[in-house]
Amino acid sequence: MPASDGPLPAVVFIHGIGGAASIWAPQMQSFAAAGYMPVALDLPGYGGRPPVEAMDFDGLAADVEAAIDRLGVHKPVLAGHSMGGMIAQTALRRRPDGYRAAVLACTSPAFGNADGAFQRTFIADRLGPLDAGKTMADLAPALVERMIGPSADRAGRAHAVAVMAAVPAETYRAAVRCLVGFDERANLGKIAVPVLCVAGAQDPNAPASVVERMARKIAGARYVCLAGIGHLPNLEAADAFDAAILSFLREALAPAAP
Numbered sequence: 001m002p003a004s005d006g007p008l009p010a011v012v013f014i015h016g017i018g019g020a021a022s023i024w025a026p027q028m029q030s031f032a033a034a035g036y037m038p039v040a041l042d043l044p045g046y047g048g049r050p051p052v053e054a055m056d057f058d059g060l061a062a063d064v065e066a067a068i069d070r071l072g073v074h075k076p077v078l079a080g081h082s083m084g085g086m087i088a089q090t091a092l093r094r095r096p097d098g099y100r101a102a103v104l105a106c107t108s109p110a111f112g113n114a115d116g117a118f119q120r121t122f123i124a125d126r127l128g129p130l131d132a133g134k135t136m137a138d139l140a141p142a143l144v145e146r147m148i149g150p151s152a153d154r155a156g157r158a159h160a161v162a163v164m165a166a167v168p169a170e171t172y173r174a175a176v177r178c179l180v181g182f183d184e185r186a187n188l189g190k191i192a193v194p195v196l197c198v199a200g201a202q203d204p205n206a207p208a209s210v211v212e213r214m215a216r217k218i219a220g221a222r223y224v225c226l227a228g229i230g231h232l233p234n235l236e237a238a239d240a241f242d243a244a245i246l247s248f249l250r251e252a253l254a255p256a257a258p
Helices: 021-033 057-071 083-094 117-131 136-147 154-165 169-179 185-190 208-216 238-252
Strands: 010-014 037-041 077-081 101-105 195-200 222-226
Touching: 010 021, 010 057, 010 083, 021 037, 021 154, 021 238, 037 057, 057 083, 077 083, 083 101, 083 169, 083 185, 101 238, 117 136, 117 169, 136 154, 195 208, 195 238, 208 222, 222 238
Parallel strands: 010 037, 010 077, 077 101, 101 195, 195 222
Antiparallel strands: none
């Protein structure tokens, strides 16, 4: 258990575009064992919540804030993966003093111009198969395979496929369209809480170089790159992922020297 000047905080886990609260199952066990209060949230449209046809980052961050307020936890740690990391960045802008620390995993500070050629291609690639009649269950195995690294845990891969297959198509469409307009670059230098940026060396979606550049723009941020890991480190190599975060929190939450 890390040194602390008080009770260890809650750690609020925020999933990505093809996830749900259940994607954090390994972390629920390991962080509870370490003395934290782990909380995994289902974003709007996910995990049995009614499907949604539109979303935006401030609305998603507000939903996270409402969940934190309902729980009554004070200044939790935010841990966001991929799109969840973008939501965490939005939350840090909205409540700059509301969190003890943050973990930004396999994410970036911007997606670029929503009307750009890359973004149009991204939308067509992700949504075209749904327009052609495919289901999320049809698409999930190939989507996950494109994201993971060569040494991914087999059980973790299977879990990722099952979770993505259960995402409502309407919600997935809304998330893809929301994603391409993201840009929090202007706020990186204003983040004043301890931050850990985690990258997967084999991540095709949020390349390690992008995550490292983001870390350099956040004062005091720590950067960790997990070898052989792709876009789903919490499932591909849960032990290494959890160890990196717990090590960071031991230092970030330690009481200041007198």
